[in-house]
Amino acid sequence: MAWNTPGSDNSGGGRPPRRRPGGNNPLDGVLESLRGLFGGNGGGVGRWVLLVVGLWLVFNCFVLITEQQRGVVLRFGEVARVLQPGPHFKLPWPIETVAKVNATAIKTFSTNVPVLTRDENIVQVDINVQYRVSDPQQYLFGTRDADAMLQQAALSTVREQVGRSTLDTVLGARNALAVSSREQLQASLDAYRTGLVVTEMNLPNARPPEEVKPAFDDVNSAQQDKDRLISEAQAYAAQVVPEARGQAARVRTVAEGYKAAAVANAQGDADRFSLLVEQYQDAPEVTRKRLWLETVEEVLAGTRKVVGGDSRQLIYVPMDNAGGQGGSAARAPMLTPETLSPEVTSTAPADTGGSRTGRTPRTGREEVIR
Structure with a gap:
């Protein structure tokens, strides 16, 4: 036995075993037990083997599952439970084993x-x-x-x-x-x-x-051409159809307007004629003269006239020149009063009788109105 083993009787004047102050502490007993387990020479290897086995059991029972993993616990080869991410404890091998699976990897x-x-x-x-x-x-x-x-x-x-x-x-x-x-x-x-x-x-x-592959490429090209032509036709239809519909609507609107105007004019003419009939029945002569004056006024309003001095009315007739240049036909020269009304020789009546001796010749018209 070693000289410093607790409880030994050292007769060589050795020092007594040192005790810590403070009385009897339970932790001191545990420490003394560990010293007794590993302090002597006899049985030291077995004690170290037991220590290694204990540490292995401790680390074998601890399992850390990462966030990407899931752990399947097998107890004697049978599935016992599934471990989620985090630290876990299990029974030591070969009682329980853990198979880790990456459950988040794609x-x-x-x-x-x-x-x-x-x-x-x-x-x-x-x-x-x-x-x-x-x-x-x-x-x-x-x-x-x-x-x-x-x-x-x-x-x-x-x-x-x-x-x-x-x-x-x-x-x-x-x-x-x-x-x-x-x-x-x-x-x-x-x-x-x-x-x-x-x-x-x-x-x-x-x-x-x-x-x-070449034959299929030809088929694909034909299909693409077909789709392109269909798209172009649809685009053309989308452009032409609205224009045609708009034109048709415009023609229809113009026709309806013309129809309404023609009906209104005809109705107005009929009413006017009915009123004229009543006026004519009341005053035939006055109505006839008024209608004649209105008709003459309407006809002469759009006609160019040349009025001579003798109060005769001459109509001016414009004639286009077929040989005009510059794209616009030149007007024919205006018909002068001399051309339309040549000089006329006449004799004035005599003072003594009813015979006419002559008239003073006139050379033209006093006024030309266009």
Whole structure:
């Protein structure tokens, strides 16, 4: 026994064991026990082994789950519970084990596959699927390989959806196919208990095989030309139809206005004639003379006149010159009074009798009114 072991009788005048002031403390007993466990030479290796085993058990029972992870606790190989993010304790191995799954990472599956359409055409379709883990327990133990199951289910779903569609639909309207394929793929994953959820599924490209690509390019060019011509025709129709409708409305409005004016004029003429008949019946001579004066006034108002000195009325008749230049026909020279009324020789009556001896010749008109 060592000379400083508590309770030993050292006869060599050694110092008695040192005690701490303050009386008996329970913590001192624990410390003395640890000193006794690891202080002697005998059994020191076993004690250190026990210490290592104790520390291993402590660290083995502590589990830290990060924010991106979920932990599935297995108790003798059977699922016991699912651990959420944070620190946790479990029973030591081999009683309980923890399988960590990254539940927030987005995984991607992309491939290209030839598919037969409903109208018996082969088309190369690109597939892009993005997914993540929604149920860690089903992801680990619902199926043997959830990722491989998703890949096979995606190929099967795309083949089915494209096989129900025509080539034109696959080449020009893939968005609807992608939506229906995503819904069917998610239903298949739920039925297979994969624990996966599809966040996005696209069919970014669809093209014919390389052997027949020139023919398909010609078809696409023709389709584009067709769409362009249809668009141009629709634009032309959108421009012409409103103009035609506006012109038709204008003609209809003018016709309706002319109709109303003609009816009103006819009605007014009929009323005026009825009133004239009544006036004529009351005063025939006065009415006849007034009508004659009004008619002459209306006729002479729009006619150019030349009035001579002898109160005879001569009508001025303008005549266009067929040989005019400069794009405008020149007016013919005005007919002079001498041309219209040549000189007339007459004799004045004699003072003695009723015979006429002559008249004083007149050379022209006193006034010309235009």
